[in-house]
Structures are given as C-alpha cells and as structure tokens.
Amino acid sequence: MMMKKNSLLLACLLALLPALGFAQKIDERLLNALNSLSMKYSLEQETVVFKQPVGKRTQVVYIDSKTDIFDKFEVRQVYSTIHESETPISQAILQKLLIANGKKKIGAFELLVREGVYFVVFTAKIPPDLDAVNLKAVIDIVATSADNAEDTLFFADQW
Numbered sequence: 204m205m206m207k208k209n210s211l212l213l214a215c216l217l218a219l220l221p222a223l224g225f226a227q228k229i230d231e232r233l234l235n236a237l238n239s240l241s242m243k244y245s246l247e248q249e250t251v252v253f254k255q256p257v258g259k260r261t262q263v264v265y266i267d268s269k270t271d272i273f274d275k276f277e278v279r280q281v282y283s284t285i286h287e288s289e290t291p292i293s294q295a296i297l298q299k300l301l302i303a304n305g306k307k308k309i310g311a312f313e314l315l316v317r318e319g320v321y322f323v324v325f326t327a328k329i330p331p332d333l334d335a336v337n338l339k340a341v342i343d344i345v346a347t348s349a350d351n352a353e354d355t356l357f358f359a360d361q362w
Contacts, residue, residue, distance in 0.1 A: 216281065233251065266342075280328055286322070296357075310326060326345070
C-alpha cells in the first residue's frame with residue numbers, strides 16, 4: 204500500500220513539473236509550424252533537433268526556439284554543424300566556404316570558436332513566424348548544404 208502511495212505521489216509531482224516552469228518551452232509560432240509537419244524531433248534546452256535524411260546519409264539540424272532581435276527585426280536560427288576541431292580550420296577550406304557562401308540563396312557557412320574548439324556550421328536566419336511549408340524547405344536546405352560540405356570538405360559523416 205505504501206508503494207502505491209509513493210508511486211501516486213511521484214506521478215503527481217511529475218505532472219506538476221510543467222506548471223512549475225521546469226518544462227522546456229518552445230516559441231508558440233515555431234510550435235504551430237512544427238505541429239503542421241509530420242517530422243520527428245526532440246528538444247534539447249529549448250532547441251528543436253531533427254535528424255534529417257539527405258540521400259543515403261543523415262544530418263542533424265537544430266532550430267532555436269529563442270529568437271534574436273535587431274532593432275525591430277526578429278530572426279530565428281536554423282543550423283547544422285559540419286565540423287568540430289581543436290585546431291584551426293585550414294585557410295584552403297575557409298576560402299572554399301567563403302566562395303560557397305557567395306553562391307547560396309539562403310544561409311551561410313560560419314566559423315564559431317567556443318572554449319578553444321572550432322566549429323564550422325551552416326546557418327539560415329529566418330522570420331520567427333515562418334509557415335510550415337517554408338520552414339520545411341529551410342530545414343532541407345540547411346541539411347543538404349551542411350551534409351554536402353561535411354562530405355566534400357571534411358570527408359566525414361559525423362553530424
């Protein structure tokens with residue numbers, strides 16, 4: 204009987220967690236678009252994570268629930284990691300990425316340095332209220348661009 208009471212108490216506490224603010228929050232505009240798509244995703248610290256197929260390979264794509272505001276202009280980031288290294292990226296690869304940026308209609312390659320680790324990512328900055336059809340198109344563009352660069356420049360399939 205005591206075990207049933209403890210289980211019931213635990214179930215009640217778990218049910219209250221969202222009300223106590225422990226649940227991960229997703230921007231309602233993003234959630235509405237995601238609900239229209241039949242894609243599987245997970246949440247990691249208020250970031251939506253997709254494992255997106257690209258041909259015979261896959262690419263992990265992230266969408267930030269949080270947005271950035273520049274004056275009155277608001278954007279959300281959709282991005283995918285291409286490469287991670289503890290040593291700087293070669294100048295030859297950086298030059299290829301810059302040349303590729305000039306050919307992109309949406310999105311760009313970026314080099315991020317966090318705590319001495321170098322990350323190459325492909326990112327698209329989008330309106331926060333982008334509809335589901337266009338959000339899916341951006342996810343596909345980011346996944347394809349990132350996967351192609353990962354394959355052709357780093358000869359890998361890590362992400």
